[in-house]
Amino acid sequence: MKKIFFLCFLLSLAVSITQAKVSLITKDITIYPEKDTGKIARIVFNTDTPGAYLFLIKDEKGKIIRGLSTGKIEAGQHYVDWNGKDYTDSIVPEGTYNVSIINNISLKIDETFGHKGRIGLETIEIKVSDPEKIICKVPGEIKRVFINDNECYKVDSFEISGPNYTFKDGIVQVNPASGVKKSDTIKIEYYYPCFLEDPWDLDIDANGDIYAIIRWQTETMKNPAGNLIKISSDGNKVIDDFAVKGKIGNFNGRVHLQVVVSDNENRIYICGSHDSGHGTGVFSLKTGAFLYSIGGWFDSSNPKTTYHPAGICLGPENKIYIRGGTGGNVSAYDRTKEKDKGFLYNMPAVKRHSGYPPLVDNYFGPSMESSFPSDSFYITTYGSDICKIKDTGKEFVELYYTGINGAPVGISYDKNTGLIYAALRTLSGKIAVVHDNGFSINEMYIINDPELGPTHTVKQKGNYLYVVEDGIAPGGRILEAMEKSNIKPYGKNRISRYLIDFEQEQQTCSVTVKK
Structure with missing residues (x-):
């Protein structure tokens, strides 16, 4: 069995680091999937950049029918074949189908979800202006409270009172007798919308x-x-x-x-x-x-x-x-x-x-x-x-x-495109994207969000990708590398939702399917 090593493009959230130039040679073609000849559409293209390329077959309404991928290739002329079938291996209805070339896949945080695109651990900071009156309402379960850099409270029960503070129903009240001074900073960590x-x-x-x-x-x-x-x-x-x-x-x-x-x-x-x-x-x-x-x-x-x-x-x-x-x-x-x-x-x-x-x-x-x-x-x-x-x-x-380099953990499969998204426990949050073409898993992309910590699992649903960052310290070599780099070796205790965007070439070719 041949092993395919994962050497791939790096993508930022919204900007492509490498923009390959791809041109289609095939323009229009007709195939007859149910006949003995003319069953295969060979889509020929040129590229000036080595890499892996994804092609999406779409119907006349723009719905994705199937994804095709090349695996890692050198610059030059190449092709992918389509047999007129969808992801279920069923012959598609008669009609015209467009072929799109995907240059990159990018993620954009969906700010309509939760708190600016994320749920889980949040932090607010309050600058003390009046030590006699320090009250703040937090829209979730409190985890920890810091006065300046000193941790004065850590969750152990969900309602607690002490000599220096009172927490109840999301309200934080700091006792003036606690020694808090004007210009001190109070930092509150809490979970939104619930304990996560x-x-x-x-x-x-x-x-x-x-x-x-x-x-x-x-x-x-x-x-x-x-x-x-x-x-x-x-x-x-x-x-x-x-x-x-x-x-x-x-x-x-x-x-x-x-x-x-x-x-x-x-x-x-x-x-x-x-x-x-x-x-x-x-x-x-x-x-x-x-x-x-x-x-x-x-x-x-x-x-x-x-x-x-x-x-x-x-x-x-x-x-x-x-x-x-x-x-x-x-x-x-x-x-x-x-x-x-x-x-x-x-x-x-x-x-x-x-x-x-x-x-x-x-x-x-x-x-x-x-x-x-x-x-x-x-x-x-x-x-x-x-x-x-x-x-x-x-x-x-x-x-x-x-x-895949980066220790993949949880994965999610998009049956329409054939793409597999994998959470990686790397020094900073990265998501690997590979493609199953039916006879091999092809290297595709690494998507990077600098705001992510080590990721744990992902879930693709429609145009969304949900990403989980747990609060667990990575182990072994990953932990050692983090400690050497003075990176706090923990995830961020949250779930983020991203919009998946396929960055594609404007040009396409069409395949007409007939019986």
């Missing part, structure tokens, strides 16, 4: 509402806890009529949690939520009520055991794929059956590109994503790989993979 300590994973339903997993721990807790919180699509409130005031849990936070929302089934799946962290909980999407759990602990030698699962994704025919943390085993279960009743088969052997999940601090991060066709899926592995796996109905087979 250490966000871990998320999924989005058909209405755009957010289902966010958090893992949190106060100083008096021996172990962390996990919760799922439902947040409105605009990022400004918790949906209180879901579960208990918008929240499911507490889960065992020592385990590895990933959430999958299935609108068609009215279900939410959370791996590691039950059976001491070994079972995958199934909940009602409408009410948040617990229904049953899948897998669990049955015995260390029992192949049905899903030991501390680190990832889940849905497959065809009611299947769910569950990935074990230690060893990275992948098990197939019937997701309509509880406990071990739905066990089908697993992949017990640790393979090079589908072994241990990526590590975040002392925990495995979310590491699975459904693909198309639905009997295949992607996983990220400890180190650098994104691998595509196929379910044959009896076992799992590695199809192909690519290596």
